[in-house]
Amino acid sequence: MDNRRSQPIRIVIADDHPIFRDGLRRLLETETDLKVIGEACDGAEAVKLARQLKPDILLLDLAMPRQHGLEALREMSTSSNHGSVRIILLTAAAEKKQIVEALQLGARGVVLKDSATQLLLKSIYTVMSGEYWVGRESVSNLVQYLRNLMQSSGEEARQRKFGLTPRELEIVSAVVAGYSNKEIAEYFKISEDTVKHHLSNIFDKLGVSTRLELALFAVNQSLPLKPIA
Numbered sequence: 340m341d342n343r344r345s346q347p348i349r350i351v352i353a354d355d356h357p358i359f360r361d362g363l364r365r366l367l368e369t370e371t372d373l374k375v376i377g378e379a380c381d382g383a384e385a386v387k388l389a390r391q392l393k394p395d396i397l398l399l400d401l402a403m404p405r406q407h408g409l410e411a412l413r414e415m416s417t418s419s420n421h422g423s424v425r426i427i428l429l430t431a432a433a434e435k436k437q438i439v440e441a442l443q444l445g446a447r448g449v450v451l452k453d454s455a456t457q458l459l460l461k462s463i464y465t466v467m468s469g470e471y472w473v474g475r476e477s478v479s480n481l482v483q484y485l486r487n488l489m490q491s492s493g494e495e496a497r498q499r500k501f502g503l504t505p506r507e508l509e510i511v512s513a514v515v516a517g518y519s520n521k522e523i524a525e526y527f528k529i530s531e532d533t534v535k536h537h538l539s540n541i542f543d544k545l546g547v548s549t550r551l552e553l554a555l556f557a558v559n560q561s562l563p564l565k566p567i568a
Contacts, residue, residue: 401428
């Protein structure tokens, strides 16, 4: 299948490392049918450039300051004025959950940064032809691919408790059920200070900072929650 077009494929690169951006631009422009029309150093600038320049492809780094790749992707997915830009996420390492979320938010590809040059180029041509690219291969049936990914992610999460103790899992279950610190203390017959101590440990282990983030994390990661009466 020949993916070459009469008009060059217009690309915006979004990455916070100038050396990586420069190297990637030089690499892409060795192809006569690829043209880099803009570069962004963070997610907010990436969204702005995508709206202004309306490229064919936005190569979007997952880990960036101000607004990381998934946040930029989420903003663009809820906006109607970013045109028909196809987004390929670049990442050093992607968890299945991030891949699932990215594809659900409208990303057309996820490419590992350590991929061979030819794989990156192939991903661009594959995405431009209407298919998806994840890791090192093209994906034609996205629905089935997502179903398989989510199933395996759920199984892994059920086995994985992120280092939480049984009591901490009970506390998380109570938070998800909407209990206040006082209600949790009464329910488990412990002091409110103990509840706060548990929550502080839970926040640290899961990398969240609010009760809402904790509840969303628990649901998204399918943590083994306990029913709270």
